[in-house]
Amino acid sequence: VFRRQLPLLIVALGGIVMILEYFFRAHWLSVAREDFAKWARVGFTAAVYVGILNLAFVNLQRVLAMRRGWMYHAVLLVALVGTFLPGVVVGWDVGPTDWVFVNVYTPLTATMFGLLAFFIASAAYRAFRIRNVEAALLLVSAVVVMLGNVPLFRGEAATLFSRLQTFVMEGPMTGGQRAILMAAAIGAIFFAMKILTGVDRSYFGGGE
Amino acid sequence: VKILERIENIDRRYVYLLVAACLTVPFFFDWKGAIDVSLTTPVKSAYDFIEALPEGSRVLVSFDYGPSTLAEVGPGAVALVKHLMKRRAKIVAIALWPDAPALAREMLPRLGGEAGYEPFVDWVFLGYKYGGPTGSGVIEPMGTKFKSVFPFTVAMPGGEDRPTSEVPVLEGVESYKDFALLVSLSAGVPGVKEYVQMANSRYKIPIISSVSRVTAPELYPFLNSGQLAGLVPGVSSGAEYEKLLDQRGLAHSIMPVQSVTQLIIIFLVILGNVLQIIRTSIR
Numbered sequence: 001v002f003r004r005q006l007p008l009l010i011v012a013l014g015g016i017v018m019i020l021e022y023f024f025r026a027h028w029l030s031v032a033r034e035d036f037a038k039w040a041r042v043g044f045t046a047a048v049y050v051g052i053l054n055l056a057f058v059n060l061q062r063v064l065a066m067r068r069g070w071m072y073h074a075v076l077l078v079a080l081v082g083t084f085l086p087g088v089v090v091g092w093d094v095g096p097t098d099w100v101f102v103n104v105y106t107p108l109t110a111t112m113f114g115l116l117a118f119f120i121a122s123a124a125y126r127a128f129r130i131r132n133v134e135a136a137l138l139l140v141s142a143v144v145v146m147l148g149n150v151p152l153f154r155g156e157a158a159t160l161f162s163r164l165q166t167f168v169m170e171g172p173m174t175g176g177q178r179a180i181l182m183a184a185a186i187g188a189i190f191f192a193m194k195i196l197t198g199v200d201r202s203y204f205g206g207g208e
Numbered sequence: 209v210k211i212l213e214r215i216e217n218i219d220r221r222y223v224y225l226l227v228a229a230c231l232t233v234p235f236f237f238d239w240k241g242a243i244d245v246s247l248t249t250p251v252k253s254a255y256d257f258i259e260a261l262p263e264g265s266r267v268l269v270s271f272d273y274g275p276s277t278l279a280e281v282g283p284g285a286v287a288l289v290k291h292l293m294k295r296r297a298k299i300v301a302i303a304l305w306p307d308a309p310a311l312a313r314e315m316l317p318r319l320g321g322e323a324g325y326e327p328f329v330d331w332v333f334l335g336y337k338y339g340g341p342t343g344s345g346v347i348e349p350m351g352t353k354f355k356s357v358f359p360f361t362v363a364m365p366g367g368e369d370r371p372t373s374e375v376p377v378l379e380g381v382e383s384y385k386d387f388a389l390l391v392s393l394s395a396g397v398p399g400v401k402e403y404v405q406m407a408n409s410r411y412k413i414p415i416i417s418s419v420s421r422v423t424a425p426e427l428y429p430f431l432n433s434g435q436l437a438g439l440v441p442g443v444s445s446g447a448e449y450e451k452l453l454d455q456r457g458l459a460h461s462i463m464p465v466q467s468v469t470q471l472i473i474i475f476l477v478i479l480g481n482v483l484q485i486i487r488t489s490i491r
Contacts, residue, residue, distance in 0.1 A: 117231065149466075
């Protein structure tokens with residue numbers, strides 16, 4: 001009962017309270033919703049620590065067993081301990097943690113994002129080919145949108161590219177995105193109903 | 209045909225070299241003057257909305273991006289915050305991304321200092337709060353019990369934490385209805401889309417956002433429906449905003465590099481297709 005029925009009951013109750021509170025104004029519903037929201041915040045935060053511990057144990061096991069690529073796992077552990085401990089001891093916004101953020105994390109993540117320019121250029125040259133009508137439309141749209149973003153043109157050309165870009169973004173693109181959003185929202189509603197009614201229990205884990 | 213095939217299958221390192229040249233060479237020239245961005249409706253709408261805010265309006269600014277997207281979101285974010293400060297808006301800043309507080313701690317005191325803003329009176333930073341994968345644990349309860357979500361401010365360098373109940377800029381704040389505007393500086397999830405779905409749809413708070421260019425397409429339906437009051441996507445829109453503010457800043461510095469690189473990508477795409485067409489027609 002405690003492993004299966006109770007979690008199902010909590011999930012169903014939480015979901016129903018949230019839905020009811022959205023449509024009806026009642027003090028007890030607001031209080032219940034706020035309580036569930038607090039539970040959620042505490043649960044989310046606790047889950048982060050569980051995740052960190054799990055990450056540490058899994059990587060530590062691989063290092064101790066000296067499995068292939070163990071040094072990468074060691075780097076992860078050193079980075080984890082090297083940023084987490086000083087943060088707890090000294091503080092998050094001063095000293096070593098801040099130094100690591102500014103001098104290691106920031107340039108690394110910026111570089112990772114910046115590398116996309118190289119991969120996109122290479123992939124665009126090799127793979128972006130007109131093989132059918134759809135690919136041709138995609139290519140023309142991409143070129144139009146990119147040209148609209150290049151403010152090196154002057155006069156009539158600049159106006160034309162800007163107008164074409166606006167047409168693509170506000171016309172076909174918005175229509176397509178709206179269709180995707182609506183379809184995804186309808187799917188999400190049905191998925192939520194399956195979870196609330198206990199039909200979908202995949203979030204329990206365990207391969208069921 | 210063989211020559212064409214060789215050009216088509218050129219070592220990708222030559223392409224990388226070409227892109228590297230495009231990314232670095234423009235930095236050695238002052239091309240700010242060559243940049244003349246055309247104004248687009250989403251950016252103009254954002255500007256007009258902030259311009260129409262009464263002086264002293266309270267604005268919630270959410271830092272939902274990290275250093276990886278700093279170059280994309282940063283220029284627009286700086287322009288928006290500068291405009292808010294120009295309008296003398298009271299700024300309450302929060303973060304939904306764990307790596308965003310460091311960016312907020314750098315930006316707010318700097319821009320606040322330039323604008324003559326006083327911490328806790330004109331602006332405050334409440335730090336990062338984890339609200340789950342979609343941020344719902346933070347975005348939703350801010351609509352009813354704002355201070356219970358953020359009970360303390362976050363200390364700025366040389367400052368101290370304070371209970372939010374003692375902060376002048378937060379006096380009387382209980383929910384979204386106590387803010388004239390929400391500005392989400394967003395590069396993904398959780399971010400502006402989640403704010404639209406949870407904060408705007410229910411509490412009707414107007415939202416403006418500076419986002420990365422790749423995030424923008426999925427937000428256009430919200431602009432169209434009026435759920436977003438304005439959008440500043442990518443560096444080019446940041447440059448548009450700078451033009452509206454009459455300040456040529458960071459975005460104008462980045463635009464030449466981005467423009468040349470985009471032109472090269474367009475050239476490469478066209479070249480690849482032309483080569484393929486010639487090769488297949490010869491065969």
